[in-house]
Amino acid sequence: MINRAILRRFSAVTLSLLILLGTDMPARQAAAQGRALALVRDAETEATIRAYADPLFRAAGLDPAGIRVLLVNDDSINAFVAGGMRMFINTGLLIRADTANQVIGVIAHETGHISGAHLSRIQEELRNATIEQIIGMILGGAAAAASGQAGGVLAGTTLGNEIAKRSLFAYTRTQESAADHAGMGFLDATKQSSRGLLEFFEKLEGQEFLSNPQDPYLRTHPLTTDRIDSVQQHVNQSPYSDVTDSPQLNARHQRMIAKLKGYLWPLSRVEQEFPESDQSVPARYARAVALYRVSRMQEAVALMDSLLAEAPNDPYFLEQKGQILYDSGQLAAALPVYAAAHDAAPHEPMITLGLAQVEVGLEQPDLNKTAIRHLEEITAIEPRNSRVWYYLSVAYGRDGNLPMSHLAQAEQAMAQGDAELAWAQAKRALEGMEAGSPGWLKANDLISEAQQRLDRYEEPPAP
Numbered sequence: 116m117i118n119r120a121i122l123r124r125f126s127a128v129t130l131s132l133l134i135l136l137g138t139d140m141p142a143r144q145a146a147a148q149g150r151a152l153a154l155v156r157d158a159e160t161e162a163t164i165r166a167y168a169d170p171l172f173r174a175a176g177l178d179p180a181g182i183r184v185l186l187v188n189d190d191s192i193n194a195f196v197a198g199g200m201r202m203f204i205n206t207g208l209l210i211r212a213d214t215a216n217q218v219i220g221v222i223a224h225e226t227g228h229i230s231g232a233h234l235s236r237i238q239e240e241l242r243n244a245t246i247e248q249i250i251g252m253i254l255g256g257a258a259a260a261a262s263g264q265a266g267g268v269l270a271g272t273t274l275g276n277e278i279a280k281r282s283l284f285a286y287t288r289t290q291e292s293a294a295d296h297a298g299m300g301f302l303d304a305t306k307q308s309s310r311g312l313l314e315f316f317e318k319l320e321g322q323e324f325l326s327n328p329q330d331p332y333l334r335t336h337p338l339t340t341d342r343i344d345s346v347q348q349h350v351n352q353s354p355y356s357d358v359t360d361s362p363q364l365n366a367r368h369q370r371m372i373a374k375l376k377g378y379l380w381p382l383s384r385v386e387q388e389f390p391e392s393d394q395s396v397p398a399r400y401a402r403a404v405a406l407y408r409v410s411r412m413q414e415a416v417a418l419m420d421s422l423l424a425e426a427p428n429d430p431y432f433l434e435q436k437g438q439i440l441y442d443s444g445q446l447a448a449a450l451p452v453y454a455a456a457h458d459a460a461p462h463e464p465m466i467t468l469g470l471a472q473v474e475v476g477l478e479q480p481d482l483n484k485t486a487i488r489h490l491e492e493i494t495a496i497e498p499r500n501s502r503v504w505y506y507l508s509v510a511y512g513r514d515g516n517l518p519m520s521h522l523a524q525a526e527q528a529m530a531q532g533d534a535e536l537a538w539a540q541a542k543r544a545l546e547g548m549e550a551g552s553p554g555w556l557k558a559n560d561l562i563s564e565a566q567q568r569l570d571r572y573e574e575p576p577a578p
Contacts, residue, residue, distance in 0.1 A: 156186075164222075171226050183200065185204070192211060218368075224294050295346060302353075382405045453473050467492060471489040483514055487514065508521075522557060544558045
């Protein structure tokens with residue numbers, strides 16, 4: 116049986132910072148080990164970004180459910196589209212955005228790249244890449260650009276030298292202008308201002324003429340005076356240019372940014388920007404998260420209680436308090452808090468995962484069965500979430516269903532890009548399954564998919 120200490124290592128921290136190439140680890144532990152961080156998962160931040168993005172996707176004739184928006188833990192300003200319907204946004208861009216409209220403007224522009232099928236050839240080759248592999252290529256490509264090397268570096272991926280020779284995710288000036296035009300059309304269609312896009316360009320304009328620009332956005336999205344003039348002309352003519360963010364949207368944006376700063380900045384910097392004299396919601400939120408990160412749990416809980424006193428049914432406040440209690444070892448106390456968060460937001464995968472994590476950790480048979488149900492709900496939404504499959508393998512194992520535990524481990528391996536391990540675990544799962552059952556069919560599908568990947572990336576024999 117896997118003990119609670121090992122489960123803690125895989126803790127689904129409310130703002131989970133995932134290690135490059137798929138290793139899951141709590142943010143504090145990763146930071147302490149000096150490991151490179153890649154992806155950010157947080158229910159509130161993701162919901163806020165989806166609120167920005169989904170109307171634009173619909174205006175572009177795209178199905179929002181078919182597009183993944185992922186957050187990259189990188190302080191530089193960048194956003195890009197990769198691997199088909201996957202949009203990546205750096206935390207550095209979010210934190211530097213003064214308004215929601217500025218972020219919305221960038222998302223509108225990137226949506227223009229998706230609708231225009233820009234970089235279609237490389238996108239096709241990346242379609243089957245894991246998220247971690249794409250992040251590896253981005254980090255490698257940025258490092259190569261900074262050192263003056265041509266093309267991208269694959270940083271541990273196995274997609275082949277051909278992609279490495281290309282300039283990854285770099286758009287032509289024609290494509291950039293087309294994405295600007297399309298994005299502004301989407302903003303008009305949703306009755307939103309393009310002023311935020313113009314303000315974002317103005318933030319970057321001073322770097323355009325530097326020989327080695329600071330932010331990678333300029334390397335992959337060439338910014339020209341003509342483009343800025345074109346956006347300015349649209350702002351001058353659009354009937355929606357003076358539309359501003361609603362108070363509710365602005366409050367949501369400020370909460371998101373404060374939470375990100377609480378997780379990503381040192382406590383001293385958080386306390387400098389959000390001193391104790393500042394009793395606003397964003398300030399208390401940022402301090403609570405920052406105190407939690409340095410294990411000052413009682414102070415963090417007290418601040419969360421003050422926020423919950425004003426908004427007792429807020430799912431994200433409840434989730435944050437539940438996570439603090441969980442990481443304090445108070446699993447029994449965390450359970451009803453997470454359950455309340457789940458009741459308030461039943462379709463938030465990260466909140467459901469947090470609840471299931473507590474249910475598994477309490478090691479009670481009835482709760483274990485409930486955890487299986489919750490985890491299976493998430494797999495229908497996020498079939499390549501490796502952490503979900505890890506917990507599901509534990510829960511199935513405790514329930515005595517070893518074939519399904521092996522199948523979950525196969526899914527976990529596939530989500531992390533380990534086709535060889537996925538093949539082996541799926542084979543083990545088949546040994547205890549009835550032929551023709553749903554699990555048996557899924558195991559065979561995984562074996563086939565894993566074999567195809569192994570065949571595709573198999574090294575040629577030595578001459």
